[in-house]
Amino acid sequence: MQIFHIATAGDWEAAKASGAYTTSTLGRTLDEEGFIHASRREQVKPTFTRYYGDVHEPLLLLTIETDRLDVPWREDPVGDDTFPHLYGALSPSAVVRTQPLDRRGGTGSLTSVFVQEMAWRIGPLLLVMIVSGIGAALGGRSESEWGPFLGAMVGLVVGGAAAVAVLRRRG
Structure with missing residues (x-):
């Protein structure tokens, strides 16, 4: 199964260098939050709109293959829905794709x-x-x-x- 996480390009570059991604969500760490926020595909756009619409630094959509995770994860209730949460640092090897996000939260090629x-x-x-x-x-x-x-x-x-x-x- 694939789940998704919105990351700043800077946080992702630091994770690739260190071998562990520990940003829970914008401005919050795994230690502060207790888990890393993720989304199912249909939740990405609303999550972007709600939390990342005013961010002016480059953002990426990380596609995470859950079979490659070496930390526990589960769908937790949030309001009337559930969202995937990772209970530990994300290994870059579990990320199978990164895509730049445009100003509206859509994915496109780096060229576009x-x-x-x-x-x-x-x-x-x-x-x-x-x-x-x-x-x-x-x-x-x-x-x-x-x-x-x-x-x-x-x-x-x-x-x-x-x-x-x-x-x-x-x-």
Whole structure:
């Protein structure tokens, strides 16, 4: 059976180096919590939304093969549902797959996550450049020699304001 755990990339890298993953959940250790939180596949997205939606560091979805675990685990009741919990440190050898999580908690290839992140970083800059170019072109129709310069400045301000709005909306 496979169960899943959301991990920060930093915690996972440290676990691979040390041979033991001991993060129970975001900001809590195995020692503090007594077990490592996990999810069934259908629980991953709601868990991400509830606990990890505001996290800005890279996150990974660890796929854990329960037959490879060298610690006890069980489904424990949590509210009206049950969730898998690991009662000991997770050996990296029990993790059969790691996938990067995007900003909405979906999995994708590392390439697709990278392309999305670059689009968010470069997109606003391109918006500023396009709007300032349009402003310069419109300003170039002016009789004044300052027309293209003033048009570009207005374009930079408008484009910059639009870029800031896009970035704020992203969070």
